[in-house]
Amino acid sequence: MKEFAYQRASGISEALRLAAGNDDVRYLGGGTNLVDLMKAGVESPTRLVDVRFLPLDGIRQVPGGGLEIGATTTNSDLAAHPEVRRRYPALSQAVLAGASGQLRNMATVAGNLLQRTRCSYFADPSQPCNKRAPGSGCSAIAGAHHNHAVLSWSPHCVATNPSDMAVALAAFDAVVRYETLDGAGDIPLEEFYLPVGDTPERETALPPGALITAVRLPESAISPLSRYRKVRERASYAFATVSIAADLDIRDGVVRSSRIALGGVASRPWRARTAESLLLDGPATADRFRTAAEAELAAAEPLPGNAYKVTLARNLIVAVLTDLAASPY
Amino acid sequence: MNAESSVPTAAGAVGVARPRVEGRAKVTGGARYSADEPVPGLAFGAVVVSTITRGRVLDIDVAAVQDMPGVLGVIDHRNAPRLNPEAGHFFGPDGGLRLLQDDVIPHAGRPIALVVGETPEQAYAAAQALPVVYDVRPHDTEFFFGHPAGRPASALFDGPVDVGDVDAELAASAVVVDERYGTPEEHCSAMEPHSATAWWEGERLQAVDSNQGPYQIAVTLATLFCLPPERVRIRVEHVGGGFGSKGMCGPQLILAVMAATRFGRPVRVTLTRDQVFLATAQRPATDQVIRIGADADGRLRAIDHVAAFELSPLAEYIEGCTELTKTLYAAPAIRTRLTAVPLDILPPYSMRAPGAAPGSFALESAMDELAERLEMDPLELRLRNEPVVGPVSGLPFSSRNLVACLRQGARRFGWADRDHRPRMRREGSLLVGTGLAATSFSTGAFPSTASITAEPDGTFTVVVAATDLGTGARTALTAIAADALEVGVEKIGLRISDSDLGPAWSAGGSRGTASWAWAITEAAAKMRGPERPATVTADTAHLLGELPSRERHAYSAVFAEVTVDPATSEVRVRRLLGLFAVGRVINPLMARSQVIGGMVGGLSMALHEEGVRDPVSGRHVNPDFAGYHIAAHADVPDIEAEFVPDHEPGLPMGVKGAGEIGNVGTAAAIANAVWHATGVRQRQLPIRLDRVLED
Numbered sequence A: 001m002k003e004f005a006y007q008r009a010s011g012i013s014e015a016l017r018l019a020a021g022n023d024d025v026r027y028l029g030g031g032t033n034l035v036d037l038m039k040a041g042v043e044s045p046t047r048l049v050d051v052r053f054l055p056l057d058g059i060r061q062v063p064g065g066g067l068e069i070g071a072t073t074t075n076s077d078l079a080a081h082p083e084v085r086r087r088y089p090a091l092s093q094a095v096l097a098g099a100s101g102q103l104r105n106m107a108t109v110a111g112n113l114l115q116r117t118r119c120s121y122f123a124d125p126s127q128p129c130n131k132r133a134p135g136s137g138c139s140a141i142a143g144a145h146h147n148h149a150v151l152s153w154s155p156h157c158v159a160t161n162p163s164d165m166a167v168a169l170a171a172f173d174a175v176v177r178y179e180t181l182d183g184a185g186d187i188p189l190e191e192f193y194l195p196v197g198d199t200p201e202r203e204t205a206l207p208p209g210a211l212i213t214a215v216r217l218p219e220s221a222i223s224p225l226s227r228y229r230k231v232r233e234r235a236s237y238a239f240a241t242v243s244i245a246a247d248l249d250i251r252d253g254v255v256r257s258s259r260i261a262l263g264g265v266a267s268r269p270w271r272a273r274t275a276e277s278l279l280l281d282g283p284a285t286a287d288r289f290r291t292a293a294e295a296e297l298a299a300a301e302p303l304p305g306n307a308y309k310v311t312l313a314r315n316l317i318v319a320v321l322t323d324l325a326a327s328p329y
Numbered sequence B: 001m002n003a004e005s006s007v008p009t010a011a012g013a014v015g016v017a018r019p020r021v022e023g024r025a026k027v028t029g030g031a032r033y034s035a036d037e038p039v040p041g042l043a044f045g046a047v048v049v050s051t052i053t054r055g056r057v058l059d060i061d062v063a064a065v066q067d068m069p070g071v072l073g074v075i076d077h078r079n080a081p082r083l084n085p086e087a088g089h090f091f092g093p094d095g096g097l098r099l100l101q102d103d104v105i106p107h108a109g110r111p112i113a114l115v116v117g118e119t120p121e122q123a124y125a126a127a128q129a130l131p132v133v134y135d136v137r138p139h140d141t142e143f144f145f146g147h148p149a150g151r152p153a154s155a156l157f158d159g160p161v162d163v164g165d166v167d168a169e170l171a172a173s174a175v176v177v178d179e180r181y182g183t184p185e186e187h188c189s190a191m192e193p194h195s196a197t198a199w200w201e202g203e204r205l206q207a208v209d210s211n212q213g214p215y216q217i218a219v220t221l222a223t224l225f226c227l228p229p230e231r232v233r234i235r236v237e238h239v240g241g242g243f244g245s246k247g248m249c250g251p252q253l254i255l256a257v258m259a260a261t262r263f264g265r266p267v268r269v270t271l272t273r274d275q276v277f278l279a280t281a282q283r284p285a286t287d288q289v290i291r292i293g294a295d296a297d298g299r300l301r302a303i304d305h306v307a308a309f310e311l312s313p314l315a316e317y318i319e320g321c322t323e324l325t326k327t328l329y330a331a332p333a334i335r336t337r338l339t340a341v342p343l344d345i346l347p348p349y350s351m352r353a354p355g356a357a358p359g360s361f362a363l364e365s366a367m368d369e370l371a372e373r374l375e376m377d378p379l380e381l382r383l384r385n386e387p388v389v390g391p392v393s394g395l396p397f398s399s400r401n402l403v404a405c406l407r408q409g410a411r412r413f414g415w416a417d418r419d420h421r422p423r424m425r426r427e428g429s430l431l432v433g434t435g436l437a438a439t440s441f442s443t444g445a446f447p448s449t450a451s452i453t454a455e456p457d458g459t460f461t462v463v464v465a466a467t468d469l470g471t472g473a474r475t476a477l478t479a480i481a482a483d484a485l486e487v488g489v490e491k492i493g494l495r496i497s498d499s500d501l502g503p504a505w506s507a508g509g510s511r512g513t514a515s516w517a518w519a520i521t522e523a524a525a526k527m528r529g530p531e532r533p534a535t536v537t538a539d540t541a542h543l544l545g546e547l548p549s550r551e552r553h554a555y556s557a558v559f560a561e562v563t564v565d566p567a568t569s570e571v572r573v574r575r576l577l578g579l580f581a582v583g584r585v586i587n588p589l590m591a592r593s594q595v596i597g598g599m600v601g602g603l604s605m606a607l608h609e610e611g612v613r614d615p616v617s618g619r620h621v622n623p624d625f626a627g628y629h630i631a632a633h634a635d636v637p638d639i640e641a642e643f644v645p646d647h648e649p650g651l652p653m654g655v656k657g658a659g660e661i662g663n664v665g666t667a668a669a670i671a672n673a674v675w676h677a678t679g680v681r682q683r684q685l686p687i688r689l690d691r692v693l694e695d
């Protein structure tokens, strides 16, 4: 690990100033991802600006009924918060499905949003990887891609976004709030992660030097029966193979609205808009769930080693929607 | 719960559940592992490993890092001390030990340099920055049965056998199973990374190292560095697991000795987690074909077991997959053959029940398939083929309690109600299935020495170069010594973990306790003899030869219940029960924890563990605990182990060894349960999501 400077920011503007105009500065949240990558030599910042002690902690009610989650709120506090559990249970479940208790106690909401892919070539500086070293090539496409993307990847990168939390946030139309020296801004989660294209190293729409300050959940997304289900290679402590955050609003046997987002299938949490619109105003039957799931996944382009994910994602959508349709309203 | 009530004990320490003597030190952080040992003037070595799979080192640009902060220097093939090519281990000379001797890269992860610095951080920073230029050559890491490089395996053990007329018996069989089974590369994955600290004290080389047998490793190290054995001393106080990977002279120790020699001060080398995966021994992949023929009533006529495994041209090795097949079931015809396939990989070595773990997965899966085709209870099939003498050797069994394991296990598990047809039980959306496997693990002892001194205060100092890998060896040997001397455990002062204590077998092959206990009981007998000497030493080398030839094995039966979600293909083990016949149980508390740990290892093997290589570069893709999965707590909800009364007549105190048998059998029991749940056979481990998924 390279030597680096460490500084604890005492206020938001100081943090912004310390990071401004320098690509080699990183904000430090819980450090559970960044520090690992520094040890592996993937990240080598010259300065860390610790933002954990900024007044960005906590969850509060916003006028209009939504919730605002401070950027430095720990994953554990987010998952345990009574209003999150009551209004957006899939978010609490998603966070609890990730990592371990110790990690969630350290990890922050902003850090979770910005955690990097778990593609093993990305973490190994001796191997080609376009995301880590643009232009060096993608080792995964011809290599081990058992747990890589099936949707919307590019010949430049086939990695997935590993966050469970972000899948639930995508289902709930969350908005990411940030500050820069030029002022504050909002980015809807669906636009937060950029398409892969030929720049897999550029992952988010955040302006340079931006500090994430909060994530907002709108009132309109309150879904007390929503759920998150994660399929993985062991019962806990593994990243998702495929996961889903979903909610169904059924009245008189007819789907009035739905929210479906998938994890583990793309470079970003995958909001299943095609499936959602197909389900709208139709009967809540397993057949229709399957048709909707298949339509959503029609665009999948699996590689030889991960074609099973398409079947798995389809089955998972059908299973979770069927469960939701059967639960008492 | 234990068998010991039926075996009366003299002084009464053996057979009593007693917590570990070092337990308190471990849970309070007081116990020192190799990398914790304070040594004044210590420097630190960071290992640089090859990032290519085969080729040569063209250049290592030492000048580029020489002036980095704290760097003392770099050792590579151009300035490393010369090593003796004769040095090796159990299987003979081992090229895997000859580090930094030339520019050749025989496998990915081969250590190619050591950067030594004042602090670990400085050494690692320079190691990461060290520029290396390679000449990359084509490699072959793709293992399969029938690989053109395959050749007969060494016959040092598990050699080929051919009794009866296998082909004729198969032809005459009412039912024949003919299937192929595979297991992947697996990694030992001990929690404690390999660490060694070496220094010179005058003419004597001193080292503290994480290993499974300080005496044996001191001998290897002395040979390697062309030193007389008495000039090498190795200590190993506490070890955080080995599972086979610490059974040999590790790269950490060889490199630490090189650096201590070159820089004239103590040097510590601790492998990083990925280096533990890349540069310490793993289990080779296996590919096995089994043919079993039986009459309609389930009596076996023939077993034909051919197995291939991968190894490295650098060192001989045997993954004895067919050993079990020679003794587990009666059959008039048995044939086995082992093929070794040399590839460009790190030399594999014994890991958790070597041979037996993958071999039993194949054999016990095939037996289950036979029961299926015979429409027979798999338990009954096994009971019906219980041999009277060794089916291949013709030797009597010293003691054989497999039937007791099977019957008691079946009763405890509720096997009698089982509907043997697959895919018959659902709970909600889940499919439920049960399965079993029978198994054995060979037992015996290797030569060891022990000394006992009667102290003036009435206590006894008992000395044996044993190692405690975390299994509780200290506690067990204290009880054995107490009973052998007919005193209470509080009178025993035990010293282990030091090569200076004399020749001894290592903690391996499930023979540690038996080998050390024998030496201790011999010494104790002398101590209590008519002359009442103050100090005695015993060496069991000559006694071992006098042991009559017998089939000597520990036995177990493992029962598993699984659920499978047909939508998501998630397999969860709901219940595991193991019944064990491991001879006399020295300490039921620790024996139970050992076999339960083994069953967790078997569960991991069944569902999780898989060393993945990049198909293009041949390198490991998942050399860490996030990528290489072993069972987490949530994967092991309900697990139980029991011991049936058993006694090994040939070994002191009647012990057989409980080290590895827990690892054997569980994988097949789970695979058989998955078949019972789904109706689909899983012949390749691990039983991954994509292998279970139904369209």
Ligand SMILES: Cc1cc2nc3c(=O)[nH]c(=O)nc-3n(C[C@H](O)[C@H](O)[C@H](O)COP(=O)(O)OP(=O)(O)OC[C@H]3O[C@@H](n4cnc5c(N)ncnc54)[C@H](O)[C@@H]3O)c2cc1C
Pocket (backbone or CB within 6 Å): A026, A027, A028, A029, A030, A031, A032, A033, A034, A035, A036, A051, A071, A075, A097, A098, A099, A100, A103, A106, A107, A108, A109, A110, A111, A112, A113, A114, A115, A162, A163, A164, A165, A210, A211, A212, A213, A237, A238, A239, A240, B626
């Ligand atoms: C063993 C292991 C298992 C895991 N399993 C899972 C899992 O199953 N599911 C899952 O979803 N996750 C999992 N994780 C990942 C974990 O969720 C992330 O590491 C964690 O959420 C990151 O949060 P952090 O605060 O520690 O981020 P850090 O490591 O501190 O930072 C991550 C990134 O965010 C940036 N950053 C931090 N705060 C801000 C801010 N306010 N504004 C702008 N940038 C910022 C940092 O500069 C850095 O680039 C696992 C991690 C580990 C180590």
Ligand code: SF4
Pocket (backbone or CB within 6 Å): A117, A119, A120, A121, A122, A128, A129, A130, A131, A132, A137, A138, A139, A140, A141, A156, A157, A158, A159, A200
């Ligand atoms: S998939 Fe993306 S992250 Fe992985 S090797 Fe390819 S470019 Fe790198």
